[in-house]
Amino acid sequence: MNPPDAATRPRLLVLASTFPGRDDDGTPAFVRDLAVEMAEVFDTLVLVPRVPGAPTREVVSGVRVLRFPYFPRRxxxxxxxxxxxxxxxxxSRWIQVPAFVLAEALAARRAARRFRPDVVHAHWIVPQGLVATLVGQAVPRLVTTHGGDLYALDTPVLRKLKAWVARRAGHITVVNEQMAETVRALGGDHLPVSVEPMGAALPPGTPREPVTADGPCRLLFVGRLVEKKGVGVLLDALRAMAPGTVTLTIVGDGPLRAPLERQATGLPVTFAGQLGRTQVRDAYAAADVVVVPSVPAASGDQDGLPVVLLEAMSTGLPVIASNLPGLNEAxxxxxxxxxVPPGDEDRLRQAIARLAGDPTVRARLGAAAAERAREYSITAVGARYRDILLRLAGDGGRSLPAQHGGR
Known part of the structure; x- marks a missing residue:
């Protein structure tokens, strides 16, 4: 599909709750990356909640960003x-939830009236998909679920809300096949659902160091320190390994950092904290293996397809990942x-030992990972999303065929 003429660029309104407040602040940037790709064709406005240190209005690589307040700043x-x-x-943060949804709805209504979008892209069924459905029923809508909203928000009331949103969307994208089945179970087999993972985009950084057998194998974990990321399982696996075999750098922060630091006592583990994207790129360059030990959380939440996994693969790093939907598709x-089976520390230890002891296997897996990751590049993913959004904008919101997909 050819891009529209600049004088008749369609208008895209993006609703999301996760968006970097500053360059290199460590916030996942997949919504921003995709919006920048869309700005090649669309006049793009992103509406996101206010976060500390971020301007209320800004333009990022051709994308207008508007941040709405939702609670007293303090x-x-x-x-x-x-x-x-x-x-x-x-x-106690639950008290902010009603205020957040109301503020987002009012902000989205104002944006719809002033910006007059031709199509809306809502990231997460709840609350953004709900808000988009309530305030912009006449505007075609693409709803993307990333995992947590589908897996964890699973009360009877929320299931009914998600089904209501799904049945009214022009198209729904998910990041793995299991999620597609879950969405269809919510709203019916007729729903126009396709698997379209987020894309991996990294700025140029330090070149990858050559694979050698010298010294311990350098493991890297990147992600939020929360239950579903499985870092505790990884630390247990390392404790059973011979001294001097590996080192581990943990990039990220979160509510479990303090207990994980206590669990790591005596292990060759460095907690680097939350890093900006350029620093993360350098961390990939200095690593030998990236470990993604995701597990289903007690709440039912689990990773759909972490962008970190795709980023690591795109740099030519071999990865050890849990055998979960989405991860096992990449x-x-x-x-x-x-x-490896999620939560199985012994199998995880065996996989780490295998790669730590064989740089030739690491090199082979890394080369294949880089080739595989091309399908998940932000350029390739962006092209598929542009196609979906242009079709929605052009047909007035009539559903796309369910078989439209990313791979």
């Missing part, structure tokens, strides 16, 4: 990081990485 911290994990970390076991 206590406004629900959207500073991951909303679901923030609620688990401090239950990683072919024994070809572009190794898969």
């Amino acid at each position: 206590w406004e911290d629900l959207a500073d990081g991951a909303i679901i994990e923030n609620l688990r970390a401090r239950r 990683v072919a076991d024994g070809d572009s990485g190794l898969l």
